Amino acid sequence: MAQKLPDIQKQALAPIDMVRYSGASGDFNEIHTVPKVARSKGFKEPIVHGMFLMGWASDAIDEWFPGRKLSKFTVRFIGMAHAGEAFVIEGMLTTDTAGELQIKDGAGIGKLVGSFELEELPV
């Protein structure tokens, strides 16, 4: 009964959005915000926090299933994401209460893959 969920488009982040998330989350790892540090670690530019992408994924689940709560949520970070790239979140419902999702860039390259289970609805 796999059922495709509506794609969710995410606008490109600006570098300041990553600064803002660093402040909000407390994760001040400089590879996310300081170009010089990112380059010294071998990245071409600062990379988006993985937990930023997981937060987006949680927002997508909220949009697909309003009012439903998560019971499990697992993601794997499979590619670097950067400011200036637009993303799409794709999802698939695999059972009544479980699904899979991924975040890709405009070229279709995956950044995050994940799975989730929703709480059963009260009877």
Add this chain to the structure above:
Amino acid sequence: MEQEFHYAPFRIEAGKIREFALALGLRNPVYFNKEAALDAGYPDIPAPPTYTTVIDFWNERDFYQLFAVWGLDPNDILHGEQSFDYEKDMISGDIISATAVLTGRFDKKDKRFYLIETTYRNQDHEVIRIGRATLIERREQHGAEIAGHPKTSSRAD
């Protein structure tokens, strides 16, 4: 290496939830509006699904101290995987205590993997969330290789 790390007790606050939700672009009104939270059946504003990051990083004994105790440089650590089990709601006003345990460590090629399980309990000592993280320490400077190969199974957080 210490196998266990205890975060300081941490209060869940609506204003901090609002800031976090705005930074992520979350759209569910329960994170911004107490009436919406009450309408949705919560006793107050709830914390979003990935909010435990705030507990780990804005803590008096924070994740950077965990890194220091375990001898890791945060700028060399990539986030490979993350999962959460949600047992009970986390609500503003709750005081959360968290304990991180190193459940595994192994080397693969030039990378060292750390498996960390963190259990979050509320003021009633109920387990409300369990987080499981796979962190990857790059033992040498291989970021360029990783960045140039998007299909590589590990990446930075």
